[in-house]
Amino acid sequence: HLATSLPLPSERDHLRPRIDLIAFMIDIKSKYSLKNVEASLAHVDASFFLGKVCFLVTGVGRVNCCSVEMDAIWKLGEVYCSPMLFCELELEGVRAATAQRLLRMLQICAGHVPGVSALSFGSLMRNSADY
Amino acid sequence: KENADPQRTAFLLRKQWTLYSVTPLYKFSNAHLRDYARLLSAFIAAEKQKGLAVEVGVELDIKVAVSSLPDLRGSDQDQAAILVQLSLRSPASPKTSEEKLIWSGWFCCVSGDDLSENVPEDFTCLPLFLANGAESYTSIVGSWFQKTFDCCFRRLAISPLNLSWMAAMWTGCKVDKTASAMELIFSVPCLPQPLDISYAIHPEDAKALWDTVQKTPGEITQEEVDVFMDCLYSHFHRHFKIHLSATKLVKVSTAIASAHCDGVIKFLQSQYLTGVLMLLTELAISQIQ
Numbered sequence: 001h002l003a004t005s006l007p008l009p010s011e012r013d014h015l016r017p018r019i020d021l022i023a024f025m026i027d028i029k030s031k032y033s034l035k036n037v038e039a040s041l042a043h044v045d046a047s048f049f050l051g052k053v054c055f056l057v058t059g060v061g062r063v064n065c066c067s068v069e070m071d072a073i074w075k076l077g078e079v080y081c082s083p084m085l086f087c088e089l090e091l092e093g094v095r096a097a098t099a100q101r102l103l104r105m106l107q108i109c110a111g112h113v114p115g116v117s118a119l120s121f122g123s124l125m126r127n128s129a130d131y
Numbered sequence: 132k133e134n135a136d137p138q139r140t141a142f143l144l145r146k147q148w149t150l151y152s153v154t155p156l157y158k159f160s161n162a163h164l165r166d167y168a169r170l171l172s173a174f175i176a177a178e179k180q181k182g183l184a185v186e187v188g189v190e191l192d193i194k195v196a197v198s199s200l201p202d203l204r205g206s207d208q209d210q211a212a213i214l215v216q217l218s219l220r221s222p223a224s225p226k227t228s229e230e231k232l233i234w235s236g237w238f239c240c241v242s243g244d245d246l247s248e249n250v251p252e253d254f255t256c257l258p259l260f261l262a263n264g265a266e267s268y269t270s271i272v273g274s275w276f277q278k279t280f281d282c283c284f285r286r287l288a289i290s291p292l293n294l295s296w297m298a299a300m301w302t303g304c305k306v307d308k309t310a311s312a313m314e315l316i317f318s319v320p321c322l323p324q325p326l327d328i329s330y331a332i333h334p335e336d337a338k339a340l341w342d343t344v345q346k347t348p349g350e351i352t353q354e355e356v357d358v359f360m361d362c363l364y365s366h367f368h369r370h371f372k373i374h375l376s377a378t379k380l381v382k383v384s385t386a387i388a389s390a391h392c393d394g395v396i397k398f399l400q401s402q403y404l405t406g407v408l409m410l411l412t413e414l415a416i417s418q419i420q
Contacts, residue, residue: 029291029320031360032377064288064392065379067295069353 051122061088083125205242212239234264310386
């Protein structure tokens with residue numbers, strides 16, 4: 001499910017399946033996307049931050065188009081105790097690899113991988129800063 | 132920090148300079164500038180013979196001058212700036228020595244301690260290069276320097292983040308005469324037709340806004356720059372319902388200087404020349420490292 005911001009419209013609440021993972025996308029070329037994510041985070045229930053939230057930072061391939069300060073991004077990951085994935089959407093290989101990682105994370109968060117919980121996996125990911 | 136003598140540097144103002152970062156030059160010496168001029172002149176003549184002539188037709192006599200600009204530096208630790216000028220000698224009247232300046236380029240380093248402290252001997256740090264004139268001459272001069280001093284030139288791009296720093300910094304500068312409006316140009320992404328938005332702000336309004344944001348005179352923090360820009364963006368949104376923060380800031384123009392994200396700068400005030408060069412030197416050094 002794709003949404004431009006939170007909260008999700010309440011009219012469809014009864015039709016919505018259980019949410020296992022929320023991936024917030026931040027484009028470092030757009031300050032607006034960071035502000036939007038920050039505002040949306042306020043609408044997320046605290047229980048999600050136990051491994052069911054991650055940040056996907058895009059546009060990292062072109063340092064010269066950067067409109068957002070990296071420190072602000074790192075701080076967000078720290079404050080919300082959630083892992084950060086960096087991705088350059090324009091490169092097909094990176095796009096496919098990132099999609100596979102997200103899918104794997106989703107499988108764990110949905111409880112489909114025996115022996116690995118969302119919380120343990122989340123803290124494992126947070127401790128290794130990936131690029 | 133001494134300011135460069137305004138008369139000696141007046142010729143640098145109001146010209147469009149394309150920016151490059153340059154890695155340290157190997158075995159470059161201030162004492163051999165005249166020799167370098169001669170060698171570069173021969174190189175240009177040779178390139179012309181190879182058929183890479185930049186202009187067709189009349190036999191061109193290009194004179195090369197290489198000189199030092201000792202005033203353009205931050206401290207004594209910096210290397211003095213080096214200026215290269217290409218002039219055309221008029222073929223019709225060789226005796227009148229009427230020369231037309233066709234291309235200028237200068238290397239400089241203002242407060243480049245971060246780089247010069249970590250570089251072995253025999254290397255000269257002049258990380259910033261500015262060129263004005265035909266791209267073909269920039270290419271020839273650049274090739275000669277790269278071959279002779281084993282250095283590397285790269286276009287210096289300026290990110291929107293750095294441009295907003297410049298907007299905030301330059302707004303805070305005091306200008307004697309009536310300042311021109313501050314102009315910000317944004318490029319809107321993801322549209323079938325490219326669209327540019329120009330946002331002009333009265334210089335006094337901009338300065339008044341900056342003065343309320345900046346807490347310590349002489350110091351600027353990222354937070355202050357963010358607040359300044361956010362105020363400008365919300366003001367624009369209130370009137371036009373457009374989120375400038377979702378677009379790309381590509382050009383900043385103030386009374387002090389104007390800068391474009393492709394790495395083009397124009398200096399407008401000699402008083403702040405060294406200050407702007409210091410910022411550009413810093414950007415060039417981060418591109419090199």
